[in-house]
Amino acid sequence: MKLLKQFLIILAISFVGEVLKYFLPLPVPASIYGMVILFIGLLTGLIPLESVRDAGKYLIEIMPVMFIPAGVGLMSSWGTLKPVLLPVSIITVVALITVMGATGRVSQLVIRMQKRKEAGNAGQGK
Known part of the structure; x- marks a missing residue:
């Protein structure tokens, strides 16, 4: 319940x-x-x-x-997707690499900011 x-x-x-x-x-x-x-x-x-x-x-x-229905939908429309498979694959790979890079950079920035904050708090005796 x-x-x-x-x-x-x-x-x-x-x-x-x-x-x-x-x-x-x-x-x-x-x-x-x-x-x-x-x-x-x-x-x-x-x-x-x-x-x-x-x-x-x-x-x-x-x-x-x-995700199963979406996968089945992709398989059932293979005839439509086949001509654009290469451009879509390239776009997907480029987007994936871009997102991974941006996520990594933002994560590194956040970690650095947290370390600076912790170092500042430690220097103040907190």
Whole structure:
């Protein structure tokens, strides 16, 4: 019952995202609205983490299963994709390398900032 309640909270937030998508003329997917609402709710404490934690963990655990329909869709439209396979593959590889590089750089920056902050706090005797 606890998992169902948590899942319903997540669904309600997703529904609010769908409503926002309907009324706001921005090119933002409803799922992004929902995630932002959930994020802000968790940050502000309006939504306690314990009220969605277990359902969130469950959804992450079953996430690979959610990719099966997309994979089947790609296989069924192979005839359409075959002519553009090389350009799409190149774009995918370049995007993957770019994202990995940017993520690595940002991670290094955050680690350096944390080390500086810790060194500054240690120098002040805290």
